[in-house]
Amino acid sequence: MRTGIIGTGRIGSTLARMLVAAGHEVVLANARGPRSLAALVAELGPAASAAHPAEAAARAALLVLMVPFDSVRGLLPQDAVRDTVLVDATNAFAGAGNPRDLAGRGSSELVAEWYPGARVVKSLNTMHFETLAVAGTTRGERLAHFTAGDDGKAKEIVAGIITDLGFAPVDTGPLHSGGILQQPGGPLFNRPLTEAQALAWISH
Numbered sequence: 001m002r003t004g005i006i007g008t009g010r011i012g013s014t015l016a017r018m019l020v021a022a023g024h025e026v027v028l029a030n031a032r033g034p035r036s037l038a039a040l041v042a043e044l045g046p047a048a049s050a051a052h053p054a055e056a057a058a059r060a061a062l063l064v065l066m067v068p069f070d071s072v073r074g075l076l077p078q079d080a081v082r083d084t085v086l087v088d089a090t091n092a093f094a095g096a097g098n099p100r101d102l103a104g105r106g107s108s109e110l111v112a113e114w115y116p117g118a119r120v121v122k123s124l125n126t127m128h129f130e131t132l133a134v135a136g137t138t139r140g141e142r143l144a145h146f147t148a149g150d151d152g153k154a155k156e157i158v159a160g161i162i163t164d165l166g167f168a169p170v171d172t173g174p175l176h177s178g179g180i181l182q183q184p185g186g187p188l189f190n191r192p193l194t195e196a197q198a199l200a201w202i203s204h
Helices: 010-021 034-044 053-059 107-114 129-135 152-164 175-182 195-203
Strands: 002-006 025-029 048-050 062-065 085-088 119-123 144-149 168-173
Touching: 002 010, 002 053, 010 025, 010 034, 010 129, 025 034, 025 053, 034 048, 062 152, 085 107, 085 152, 107 119, 107 175, 119 152, 119 175, 144 152, 144 175, 144 195, 152 168, 168 175, 168 195
Parallel strands: 002 025, 002 062, 025 048, 062 085, 085 119, 144 168
Antiparallel strands: 119 144
């Protein structure tokens, strides 16, 4: 599966390296344009390419947003992501790293409104990039990555990617309630849990 990654900072670059190591193709995009990604593409090899965000969306079967939350709206043409599995890995922060007050809404709900027709799944946003880089390859029980969404098949696709990366997919439920659990201020944000711990927490 070709995965598009929009946003190539520390977390986006880490995800790209892990996907390529797991046998996936990636197409990378950022606000600075494809030329700025030449070194990363060269490092990743023939399974990686670079494009502008809209081109990456058109070429990818699954798209991951790893950009600042404020840049999501209007980043892509709506038609480019219609019927696309769109992983919202963004985090809505206010100043000083505090969670943004969204008046009870989930940040991923807003993303789904901005991109009607996209198959939005909240995932890959709760783990620090350094944990992401190493936890999926360590021995012992797998750490959990969470999925929330209203499209069951889309969540299954994202769960497959999570498994390929060496983590355990754990479903937190619908986009509203499950997404709020994962976003900044939620009980699962930046809290590494094993699969057993995560399942126990979800079921409690």
